[in-house]
Amino acid sequence: MNVRERLKDKKRIVVKIGSSSLTHPATGNLNLIKLEKLVRELSDLRNQGKEVVLVSSGAIAVGRKAAGLASKPKTIALKQACAAIGQGRLMMAYQKLFSEYNQIAAQILLTKGTMLDNLSRKNAQNTFEELLKMGAIPIVNENDTISTYEMEFGDNDTLSAIVAGLIDADLLILLSDIDGLFTDDPNKNKDAKFIEVVDKIDSDLLDMGKGSSGSNVGTGGMATKLTAARIATLAGADMIIANGEDLNVIHRIMEGENCGTIFLSDKSEDFYLVDYLVDTTY
Ligand SMILES: Nc1ncnc2c1ncn2[C@@H]1O[C@H](COP(=O)(O)OP(=O)(O)O)[C@@H](O)[C@H]1O
């Protein structure tokens, strides 16, 4: 079967959207039209009987605007304070929009500590399962206000892949400000070539993500997306990086259209999520 065709049969889908896709570049304010479209697309996936989890960034960006800060917060404490303001506002917007489409939205905030502690991880997993059984849409973010350096995922690309692994999702879609993976950062190198399909993530490929984040609000750039691809594909999910500029891309992907870069699930190695987290924590 064509690799894109098999996307039509995906049942449990995690969608991650970054701060740069949720805010207006000129002002940093929430882009309500995009938020509305995102909610409509995800509600429609629910209406098709799919299970949907949203990993949404944006707490720090929204909180920063609400607090009236002129620039991106730099200290951990200031980022945490912005997240504390912004997370509630972000959820308020999601709750309002999802309820207009008759969907139940739920909030799940995770830390790496949650994932490393057996009891907390099991509790998180049970919560996801119950919510999905109810048909609710869990909206996940890092619990930024309590995550300090040793215990933070640090970026939601990695977090979304870990969530995909935790709940055995069969597809992870990362929505970004770029069409997908290129051989080099296309914002810096105009000769960079687009890559449509990746079936093995090796060290050459990981090197392609070494450029930094392209936007003023994004955190990880391509490096964290490639880390996410490694986790998600080894955990058994296909992963797509696609441009979140036009959120129609979500249903186009699900209909098997050739959008973004697809990373194919790779069960050739044994992969244990928790061992991976322990190895990358210390
Ligand atoms: N090999 C690459 N292919 C595509 N984009 C790359 C690459 N290397 C670095 N980048 C940069 O990564 C950026 C996307 O990451 P980021 O700004 O963190 O976005 P988001 O907020 O969507 O997560 C792109 O705009 C691009 O400038």
Ligand SMILES: N[C@@H](CCC(=O)OP(=O)(O)O)C(=O)O
């Ligand atoms: N947890 C943080 C987002 C961290 C993050 O990875 O941001 P992004 O690069 O915009 O996906 C927040 O909600 O602001």
